Amino acid sequence: PSEQGVASGMASTTLNIGNAIGMAFLIFIANSGIAGQSGGSLLAAQAAGVRTAMYLAAxxxxxxxxxxxxLPRKK
Incomplete structure (x- = not known):
């Protein structure tokens, strides 16, 4: 009981770091095919990247x- 605050802080920090890394990865995937694109091809490449990122998230x-x-559970 005396270390619950520390454990809660560590869990929150880990969760936030995981969220940031996951979001960065999905943004990287979504934008990976847009280099050198413009106009309609840029929009199509962005749409394809976002679709791929959503499939990976799902x-x-x-x-x-x-x-x-x-996974096994404690009884």
């Missing part, structure tokens, strides 16, 4: 949900 959520359901 896959991560599905894998995380499956892991939460199927």
């Amino acid at each position: 896959a991560g959520m599905i894998i995380g949900g499956a892991a939460a359901l199927f």
Whole structure:
């Protein structure tokens, strides 16, 4: 009980760092194909990148949900 504040702070910090790294990765994926593009091809490349990033985020959520359901639990 005397170290709950420290544990909560560490958990919050880890969560925020994970969110920042995950967001940076998804933004990198979304913008990876736009170099040298302009006009309509730029819009198409951005749309394709955002779609890919969303598919990766959805896959991560599905894998995380499956892991939460199927990992062993304490009884």
